[in-house]
Amino acid sequence: MMPIQDALEALNGKWKLLIISSISLGNNRFKEIERSIPKISSKVLAKELKDLENNKLIKRTISDYSSVLTEYTLQPHAETLKDVLIALRDWGKLHRKAIIDK
Amino acid sequence: MMPIQDALEALNGKWKLLIISSISLGNNRFKEIERSIPKISSKVLAKELKDLENNKLIKRTISDYSSVLTEYTLQPHAETLKDVLIALRDWGKLHRKAIIDK
DNA sequence: CAGAATCCTTCGCGATACTG
DNA sequence: CAGTATCGCGAAGGATTCTG
Numbered sequence: 184m185m186p187i188q189d190a191l192e193a194l195n196g197k198w199k200l201l202i203i204s205s206i207s208l209g210n211n212r213f214k215e216i217e218r219s220i221p222k223i224s225s226k227v228l229a230k231e232l233k234d235l236e237n238n239k240l241i242k243r244t245i246s247d248y249s250s251v252l253t254e255y256t257l258q259p260h261a262e263t264l265k266d267v268l269i270a271l272r273d274w275g276k277l278h279r280k281a282i283i284d285k
Numbered sequence: 286m287m288p289i290q291d292a293l294e295a296l297n298g299k300w301k302l303l304i305i306s307s308i309s310l311g312n313n314r315f316k317e318i319e320r321s322i323p324k325i326s327s328k329v330l331a332k333e334l335k336d337l338e339n340n341k342l343i344k345r346t347i348s349d350y351s352s353v354l355t356e357y358t359l360q361p362h363a364e365t366l367k368d369v370l371i372a373l374r375d376w377g378k379l380h381r382k383a384i385i386d387k
Numbered sequence: 388c389a390g391a392a393t394c395c396t397t398c399g400c401g402a403t404a405c406t407g
Numbered sequence: 408c409a410g411t412a413t414c415g416c417g418a419a420g421g422a423t424t425c426t427g
Contacts, residue, residue: 184321186377187306187370191299193380196419204289213389219286227420229390238384249427251388260383267376268289270368275288278295281362282340298399315409329400331410351407353408 190267193238198223198231203261204268206241211254240264292369295340300325300333305363306370308343313356342366 194200198220205219217228232255235241240261244254296302300322307321319330334357337343342363346356 184303184306184310186374186381187303188377189381190373190377191302193384195299197293197297200293201286201289204286208286217389222421224421225390226392226422230419247388249388250390251427253389260379263379264376266372267369270372271292272288274366274369275290275292277362277365278340279288279291282295300400319409324401326401327410328402328412332400349408351408352410355409 193240196231198227199235199240200264200268200271202228202231202235203240203257203264206255206257207261207265207268211256213253213255216255235261295342298333300329301337301342302366302370302373304330304333304337305342305359305366308357308359309363309367309370313358315355315357318357337363 201220201223202216205216208219210216210219213225213228213232216232217223217225220228232241232243236243239258242256242258244256246252246254303322303325304318307318310321312318312321315327315330315334318334319325319327322330334343334345338345341360344358344360346358348354348356
């Protein structure tokens with residue numbers, strides 16, 4: 184039971200897994216991520232990115248003096264989350280069939 | 286992306302997956318579930334159980350006129366969530382090692 | 388572009404007490 | 408036992424504006 188609780192705590196909120204998924208799909212810039220996730224605001228995105236960075240799930244790299252080229256990449260530790268994402272995505276499809284569509 | 290969002294929406298909050306996990310471990314009565322999840326309150330549990338029922342993830346069965354024998358069981362549709370739970374639990378262990386312990 | 392600042396509203400959730 | 412009823416706080420999140 185406890186490991187699940189640990190995981191849920193690190194991934195709390197409705198955004199973190201989506202952000203990780205987005206980055207893993209090749210969106211590495213702030214605006215790219217923002218555009219890839221419908222309805223997220225820049226404020227929330229900034230905050231979630233910090234959380235993820237603190238939890239060592241992503242890495243922030245500033246490769247430009249003017250900070251216009253900040254990039255976010257997954258840490259190895261987040262790579263292992265892909266199994267979760269896959270399972271979640273598979274279930275999401277089933278769920279949509281079962282509930283949302285009729 | 287969207288299926289993940291669907292899944293996250295159905296499983297929102299920090300309790301639903303824990304509840305499903307608990308039921309899958311054999312806790313079928315209200316009090317059993319409550320006791321198995323540290324820190325959850327009866328109010329929150331009642332509300333989450335309703336949500337899960339509405340989403341057809343669990344089934345509520347009253348087998349006594351005085352409602353003292355209510356039981357909660359997983360719907361087939363929730364069984365497919367076990368892959369998510371397994372992935373999450375595996376990752377939770379890693380995460381604990383990586384972050385929480387030093 | 389990549390955010391920070393501010394203001395404001397909603398909501399998850401806890402605490403406590405009560406009911407059939 | 409299996410919940411319901413109230414109260415209330417703090418955090419999450421939306422909208423908008425601003426900055427280097």
